[in-house]
Amino acid sequence: MIRYLYGDQLAKYPRLARTMFEDRADQFKTRLEWEVTVDAQGQERDAYDDLNPLYAIWETAAGAHGGSMRFLPTTGRTMVNEHFLDLTGGVAFQSPLIWECTRFCLSRHSEPGMAAALMLAGGEIMQGFGVKHFVGVFDARMVRIYNRIGAAPEVLGTKGEGRQSISVGLWEFSEAAQKRVSRVAGIPLQVSRGWFAASFGDVVPQQGVNAA
Amino acid sequence: MGFLEKVPQLDDVIARLECAEHLEELQTIIEWLRDHYAVDDMVYHWVSSNGTQYGCGTYDPKWVARYLEKGYLRIDPVVIGCYQRFHPVDWKRLDWSGKAARAFMKDAMAHGVGHQGYSIPIRGPNGQFALFTMSHSCDDDQWNSFTELNRRDLILLAHYFNQTALMLEPGRKPEPTQPLSPREVETMTLLAVGYSRAQVAETLAISEHTLRVYIESARFKLGAMNTTHAVARAMARGQIVV
Numbered sequence: 001m002i003r004y005l006y007g008d009q010l011a012k013y014p015r016l017a018r019t020m021f022e023d024r025a026d027q028f029k030t031r032l033e034w035e036v037t038v039d040a041q042g043q044e045r046d047a048y049d050d051l052n053p054l055y056a057i058w059e060t061a062a063g064a065h066g067g068s069m070r071f072l073p074t075t076g077r078t079m080v081n082e083h084f085l086d087l088t089g090g091v092a093f094q095s096p097l098i099w100e101c102t103r104f105c106l107s108r109h110s111e112p113g114m115a116a117a118l119m120l121a122g123g124e125i126m127q128g129f130g131v132k133h134f135v136g137v138f139d140a141r142m143v144r145i146y147n148r149i150g151a152a153p154e155v156l157g158t159k160g161e162g163r164q165s166i167s168v169g170l171w172e173f174s175e176a177a178q179k180r181v182s183r184v185a186g187i188p189l190q191v192s193r194g195w196f197a198a199s200f201g202d203v204v205p206q207q208g209v210n211a212a
Numbered sequence: 213m214g215f216l217e218k219v220p221q222l223d224d225v226i227a228r229l230e231c232a233e234h235l236e237e238l239q240t241i242i243e244w245l246r247d248h249y250a251v252d253d254m255v256y257h258w259v260s261s262n263g264t265q266y267g268c269g270t271y272d273p274k275w276v277a278r279y280l281e282k283g284y285l286r287i288d289p290v291v292i293g294c295y296q297r298f299h300p301v302d303w304k305r306l307d308w309s310g311k312a313a314r315a316f317m318k319d320a321m322a323h324g325v326g327h328q329g330y331s332i333p334i335r336g337p338n339g340q341f342a343l344f345t346m347s348h349s350c351d352d353d354q355w356n357s358f359t360e361l362n363r364r365d366l367i368l369l370a371h372y373f374n375q376t377a378l379m380l381e382p383g384r385k386p387e388p389t390q391p392l393s394p395r396e397v398e399t400m401t402l403l404a405v406g407y408s409r410a411q412v413a414e415t416l417a418i419s420e421h422t423l424r425v426y427i428e429s430a431r432f433k434l435g436a437m438n439t440t441h442a443v444a445r446a447m448a449r450g451q452i453v454v
Contacts, residue, residue, distance in 0.1 A: 075335070093429045
């Protein structure tokens with residue numbers, strides 16, 4: 001299932017949080033050889049994790065991390081504005097309706113459909129919160145996966161070679177793409193909506209309650 | 213809604229917001245906004261990391277006094293549920309299950325606060341936190357339609373409102389708005405001379421999708437509600453020359 005957690009809520013899910021930061025170390029340091037910082041516990045964190053971002057996390061049946069991504073509004077500090085302006089045509093995106101999406105990560109043991117499930121979560125965030133655009137920083141080789149899922153980003157630019165190539169791209173919401181991604185993920189839209197609702201407070205049906 | 217001509221236009225409200233020189237003027241502006249959106253109440257509530265509060269809005273002053281006197285800041289589910297967040301929150305999604313929260317809600321409603329609410333959290337510099345809230349009495353369907361229709365404008369307004377409040381508060385500064393980048397200046401210039409979006413995209417050799425994000429970003433940096441408004445403001449500020 002997908003869980004949506006802000007940084008300050010991770011402490012309630014210690015196993016999920018630990019395995020997320022471990023899987024990030026495994027993906028970004030070990031496999032992609034990016035210049036990221038891994039601490040003594042084998043966890044990868046950066047300065048943006050300190051800004052209390054929102055994470056969308058795939059939690060496996062065993063309660064471990066399967067995949068995740070991280071969101072921050074571009075009204076505050078963002079990785080793309082601080083490190084990747086050379087890939088955006090020099091445009092520092094800034095709006096409460098544009099969120100940054102970074103550290104898209106899949107565990108080595110990720111199950112089929114998990115990447116699609118995370119993209120589905122991105123769509124829920126856009127729909128649920130009125131966000132119009134995501135600007136993402138991702139491993140350039142992810143583009144193939146995004147295309148296969150049916151959620152292709154508009155790639156603005158790419159730098160670096162091979163495993164270290166990094167791209168910046170844009171997503172916006174479309175009903176059609178959301179349906180496509182839902183099929184690829186094998187997760188009905190209602191189920192995805194349900195996970196979102198569970199994380200952000202379920203709306204209790206008000207029938208008969210509205211005496212006023 | 214038979215008096216539309218009396219309802220202030222959003223562009224005017226924004227202009228007024230930009231010219232405001234005293235915190236008291238925010239009160240007039242928020243009353244305008246309340247009338248514009250035809251909701252029962254609209255409230256701006258700023259809480260600093262050191263616990264100081266500032267607010268303006270249309271709640272009954274008796275309720276505001278009671279809120280302060282009772283120290284409701286510590287039990288208000290809206291404040292608790294929005295603190296450290298950056299997504300807009302419908303009050304129905306908050307946790308009202310605790311005894312203190314239920315008593316608080318009862319007291320609020322007794323003071324005329326509507327049972328529907330939508331709050332937009334804003335993260336400012338140095339741990340500044342503010343909430344921009346609409347509250348109303350209507351059924352869930354009506355409220356959902358209202359928030360669905362207006363939420364993006366309200367999110368922008370909330371941020372513009374907070375920027376003004378920060379500017380007027382002694383010793384505070386809003387997070388500096390990033391300047392328009394050369395690409396954004398080109399975009400706004402071409403729109404100003406009457407190019408269609410398709411023509412602008414073609415001229416800049418970018419997709420219309422990318423163009424939409426440029427425009428979205430420029431709109432916020434210019435403190436505008438829509439593209440036309442953004443172009444006008446860019447010209448008025450001398451950021452583009454046509």
